[in-house]
Amino acid sequence: MNTNDLFADRYSCRKFADTPLEASIIEELLQAARSAPSACNAQPYFFYVLGPEAMNKVESLRSWYQAPVVILGCLDTENYGWQRASDGALFSSFDLGLAMSQLVLKATEFNLGSCYIASFDPDELSKVLDLPEKHVPYIAVALGHASMGPSDNHYLRQSPDKLFKILP
Numbered sequence: 001m002n003t004n005d006l007f008a009d010r011y012s013c014r015k016f017a018d019t020p021l022e023a024s025i026i027e028e029l030l031q032a033a034r035s036a037p038s039a040c041n042a043q044p045y046f047f048y049v050l051g052p053e054a055m056n057k058v059e060s061l062r063s064w065y066q067a068p069v070v071i072l073g074c075l076d077t078e079n080y081g082w083q084r085a086s087d088g089a090l091f092s093s094f095d096l097g098l099a100m101s102q103l104v105l106k107a108t109e110f111n112l113g114s115c116y117i118a119s120f121d122p123d124e125l126s127k128v129l130d131l132p133e134k135h136v137p138y139i140a141v142a143l144g145h146a147s148m149g150p151s152d153n154h155y156l157r158q159s160p161d162k163l164f165k166i167l168p
């Protein structure tokens with residue numbers, strides 16, 4: 001698949017079939033995340049693969065579109081990543097986003113559905129999943145075989161003049 005096809009095929013899937021994902025595919029998705037660039041190569045994140053047993057523990061996770069697998073991306077408080085000296089900007093969440101994006105595009109290549117999920121309570125997840133304190137849940141992605149197509153939102157994008165400007 002070329003990148004244009006990948007970008008066109010990815011959409012937020014909000015209903016999944018009841019089919020489990022093969023361990024070898026999950027492994028490849030994690031490798032895609034692992035190969036992402038990060039500022040100063042800090043790799044300031046950690047990923048948890050949540051299967052049905054873990055998801056059953058968390059009330060809110062059960063309603064995450066019935067995904068058979070959720071990958072939870074955490075920031076690592078023992079590795080804050082690179083900070084820009086001039087304005088103090090931290091790049092850890094940006095780095096995690098890049099890694100997640102690679103993972104999601106790899107999932108798209110495997111013809112899997114995916115949906116980023118940020119609307120959860122990090123403290124609740126941390127507690128119920130008994131995560132170490134240093135791993136702070138930040139962004140998750142629900143994954144599985146899609147049983148629903150894109151929502152109308154998928155086709156709504158800003159016009160180029162609202163997004164781009166070429167400075168000569």
Ligand SMILES: Cc1cc2nc3c(=O)[nH]c(=O)nc-3n(C[C@H](O)[C@H](O)[C@H](O)COP(=O)(O)O)c2cc1C
Binds near residue numbers: 012117120154
């Ligand atoms: C950082 C981030 C967080 C998101 N959180 C959620 C979420 O909590 N629940 C959800 O249903 N979709 C979530 N989405 C999906 C967006 O709503 C979706 O990407 C956007 O509406 C565009 O639609 P598309 O992905 O189908 O192109 C999130 C997307 C991103 C990038």
